[in-house]
Amino acid sequence: MTRKLEEQIAHLTRTVDELSDIVARQENEIATLTRRVHMLMQREGERDSQATGGIVVGDERPPHY
Secondary structure (H helix, E strand, O other): OHHHHHHHHHHHHHHHHHHHHHHHHHHHHHHHHHHHHHHHHHHHHHHHHHHHOOOOOOOOOOOOO
């Protein structure tokens, strides 16, 4: 009985370690993607403001509406 519990604990410990590594990797990927999205939004905002000479508002309707 004790041997079986030790095996289960070892298995669960390994699983938790693997999941922890996965979560850490995903956290890094999310941070990278968040920075890239922010950079792209800034770049697009700058491009729009240079093209129209105005301020870009996210919920502003295009002129043809």
